[in-house]
Amino acid sequence: MRVISIMKIINNKEEVLGEVLEGIMFTQPDAYIRMINEFSYILYRKNMDDKKVKIIASGGAGRGPLFEGFAGEGLADAVVTGDFNCAPNAYALYDVARTIDRGRGILFLTNNYAGDYLNNDMAVELLSKEGISSGMVLVSDDIFSARGEPKDKRGGLSGIGILIKIASAAAEDGLSLEEVLRITQKANDRIRTAAVCMNDDLDLMEFGAGFSGEAPVITEKFQSADRLAESAIEKIMGELDSYQGGRIYLNVNRMRQMMYVEGYVVLMSLKRKLEKKGYSLIGASVGGYYDAYDANGCIISLLSADSELEKYIKPAKGYDFTI
Amino acid sequence: MKRLHVIKMKKMLENASRMIAANEPYLTEVDTAIGDGDHGTGMKRGFSALYKMLERQEFYEWDTLCGAAGIELVKSMGGASGVIFGTLFIGGIDRLPHESSCSLTEIADYFMEGEKAIERRGKAKAGQKTMLDALLPAVEALKKGADTGMEIEDAFFYAYNAALKGAEDSKGMESKVGRSKNFRESVLGLPDPGAISTSLIFKAFYEELVSR
Numbered sequence: 001m002r003v004i005s006i007m008k009i010i011n012n013k014e015e016v017l018g019e020v021l022e023g024i025m026f027t028q029p030d031a032y033i034r035m036i037n038e039f040s041y042i043l044y045r046k047n048m049d050d051k052k053v054k055i056i057a058s059g060g061a062g063r064g065p066l067f068e069g070f071a072g073e074g075l076a077d078a079v080v081t082g083d084f085n086c087a088p089n090a091y092a093l094y095d096v097a098r099t100i101d102r103g104r105g106i107l108f109l110t111n112n113y114a115g116d117y118l119n120n121d122m123a124v125e126l127l128s129k130e131g132i133s134s135g136m137v138l139v140s141d142d143i144f145s146a147r148g149e150p151k152d153k154r155g156g157l158s159g160i161g162i163l164i165k166i167a168s169a170a171a172e173d174g175l176s177l178e179e180v181l182r183i184t185q186k187a188n189d190r191i192r193t194a195a196v197c198m199n200d201d202l203d204l205m206e207f208g209a210g211f212s213g214e215a216p217v218i219t220e221k222f223q224s225a226d227r228l229a230e231s232a233i234e235k236i237m238g239e240l241d242s243y244q245g246g247r248i249y250l251n252v253n254r255m256r257q258m259m260y261v262e263g264y265v266v267l268m269s270l271k272r273k274l275e276k277k278g279y280s281l282i283g284a285s286v287g288g289y290y291d292a293y294d295a296n297g298c299i300i301s302l303l304s305a306d307s308e309l310e311k312y313i314k315p316a317k318g319y320d321f322t323i
Numbered sequence: 324m325k326r327l328h329v330i331k332m333k334k335m336l337e338n339a340s341r342m343i344a345a346n347e348p349y350l351t352e353v354d355t356a357i358g359d360g361d362h363g364t365g366m367k368r369g370f371s372a373l374y375k376m377l378e379r380q381e382f383y384e385w386d387t388l389c390g391a392a393g394i395e396l397v398k399s400m401g402g403a404s405g406v407i408f409g410t411l412f413i414g415g416i417d418r419l420p421h422e423s424s425c426s427l428t429e430i431a432d433y434f435m436e437g438e439k440a441i442e443r444r445g446k447a448k449a450g451q452k453t454m455l456d457a458l459l460p461a462v463e464a465l466k467k468g469a470d471t472g473m474e475i476e477d478a479f480f481y482a483y484n485a486a487l488k489g490a491e492d493s494k495g496m497e498s499k500v501g502r503s504k505n506f507r508e509s510v511l512g513l514p515d516p517g518a519i520s521t522s523l524i525f526k527a528f529y530e531e532l533v534s535r
Contacts (some may be wrong), residue, residue, distance in 0.1 A: 039401045082401055089401035090409070091394065118406040121444055122397060125413075 006256075006294050007062075017041050017061050017081070020068050028319050032071065035099065040092035043071050044078035050102040053171040053180045054078070057109045057164050058093060059116055060085040063292045065321055066161055074172075074316030075323075076109070076164050085212075087115035090122035097127055097134060105177030106134035107167055107184065111156025135181045139163055141193035141301060143239060144208025144217045151189070158253040158290035159193045159301045161323050162313075169312035183312065190243055190304045192236045196228060197255065197297035207235065211292040225262070229269035232300045233277070246304030248274055249313050250284040251323070257296035263287070266298055282310055287321045324475045326424045329385050333377055335531040336392055340374035342527035343367060343520060354516040357498075362516040365404050372399035386419040389433070407441055407454060407517065414440025427475050431465035438462045445500065449489075452496040452510065454517030460485035461525050476532050483529040486522040493518045 010016050021043050025032050035042035041061060048054070054077040059067045061081035071079045078096045082088040087110075097106045108123065110116040120136045127134045140151055141159030167184040175183070197206045197216070205228055208217030220231060240246065250270055254263045263286040274281060282305060290299065305313060315322055343350075344367050351363030373395045382388035393412030397405045415436025418429060438458050442448060449459040464485040468478025493515040 039399065086402060089397060089399075089405055091398035115403055118403050118444060119401075122406045122409065126394075126397075129416075 035096055037092040040088035041081045042092055042096050044096055044100050045071055048077050053104045053107055053177045054100045055107050055167050056097060058088050059111050063290055065318055066290045069318050070164055072318050074165055074168050087119045090119040093123035094126040098132055101132050107180050108136035109164055111160055112138040112140040113155055133177055137184045137188055139188055141191045143192050143194055157193045158299045159191045161289045162251055162303055163187050165316040165323055166312045187309055192239050193301040194232050194235050195299045197295040225265045225269040229273045233273050236302050240304045243304040247280045247282045249282050249303040249305055251301040252286045253290050253299040254288045255293040255295045255297045258298055283313055285323045326426055327475050329382055329388055329423045333382055333388055335528045337377050338531035339524045339527040340370040342523045343370040346523055350516055357510050357513050365400050366520055369396045369400035383423055384421045385425045386416055386421050389419055390416050410440045410444055411437045427478055428469040431469040434462040434465055447500045451499040452493050452515045454521045456493040457486040457489035457518035457521035460489040479529045479532050483525040486525040490514050490518040490522040
């Protein structure tokens with residue numbers, strides 16, 4: 001897989017994922033506890049608020065900050081990954097959940113892939129056998145996966161980062177598990193994401209290519225950031241316009257080869273185009289949250305928020321990013 | 324025999340663990356042709372962990388034994404297989420007595436519930452080239468055995484043969500769920516690795532049951 005083969009400056013592959021967690025803990029002393037599990041990687045926060053629903057985000061490893069870097073105030077209470085590109089096992093999810101639950105329940109957030117779904121679903125069952133309530137939201141923001149099929153068949157990309165902070169804000173508001181689930185599910189219903197990779201040799205922009213080498217769905221000539229923004233907005237808003245009156249939250253995820261400055265250029269192009277079309281914006285973030293694509297390009301997420309969701313959308317800071 | 328003691332069931336699980344571990348090369352070979360080639364090593368890792376756990380722990384009740392066996396598989400395997408085979412042992416746990424002996428009806432209901440739990444969780448049915456193609460006929464044979472008052476050994480004999488036939492039948496099926504669906508028609512003629520694993524488990528159960 002590309003995500004593994006591209007890694008070069010390492011000592012040996014088996015130690016990489018453990019070093020990520022140890023490194024995160026070293027940079028932020030007293031913030032985390034690492035739980036040892038032979039086949040998964042688990043980090044949870046110290047000093048959590050006992051009176052709230054706990055958020056556990058999980059997925060394949062090695063594409064950080066999602067997921068290794070997403071535990072923190074305003075974000076997830078625990079993050080769990082499996083091996084590179086592999087879901088963590090259900091026992092690891094269950095084990096950290098029962099460790100951090102203080103009676104208000106657990107919300108699992110993961111992208112909608114078979115391995116992630118199966119293991120999170122099993123964790124929910126194992127917890128219920130112990131009387132711990134939990135639920136999961138399967139994030140399906142990628143508009144180019146499972147084309148022509150219902151939204152719940154789609155996979156997830158970097159939109160999960162936004163859903164994590166929404167779930168976290170709702171939980172910190174003291175809401176019940178049922179309410180946090182409902183709000184997070186609503187956010188998933190109203191978020192859409194498009195990945196666009198640059199083909200520099202042919203000067204093309206390729207929409208919807210998968211990070212494991214799946215072919216792009218739509219290819220267009222690259223002209224400018226403005227044109228890229230316009231094209232992305234058309235594809236995404238075509239699905240979101242049914243949510244009338246929604247105000248837009250905007251996120252640009254830089255791929256590995258996209259420059260810091262380009263991220264902001266695309267962000268401002270998106271802002272201008274959206275405003276010109278009459279959409280009202282409530283906030284935005286730019287960063288390298290999801291490091292899956294070894295390409296130049298970006299992943300653009302738009303969320304059409306109603307007034308309830310808007311309450312829970314505010315900047316959240318990880319150690320090395322803001323979303 | 325009309326009732327099965329928990330000590331015997333423990334031995335059956337140990338034998339299944341040995342059987343899976345011994346067949347790892349074969350499972351790997353089949354999965355390399357049809358999937359991503361990790362089914363054999365994953366199953367061996369899970370069932371070796373199960374064997375070690377059974378070796379160091381005593382069990383006095385059926386539900387405790389089968390629940391612990393399922394958890395051990397989930398814990399050590401990861402991926403889809405860990406959940407699927409873990410669900411086989413955990414899904415129907417409520418049907419088992421918290422006692423040292425168990426009737427064929429209870430055993431059949433237990434595996435039937437496990438099969439249904441896998442269908443629900445995996446959103447799959449028999450006929451789609453999955454482990455269910457071996458499991459469903461096996462649990463139906465157990466259920467039929469229970470309903471007709473068979474001896475436990477005989478019911479497991481029919482269950483094993485039904486699983487074996489199911490795994491064989493999976494050769495002619497097109498893949499609709501799971502990893503191998505990406506290979507579509509090219510999987511015709513090849514059996515499903517999960518169905519083979521399932522038939523091996525029932526083979527081991529039966530052989531241990533009739534051994535002295």
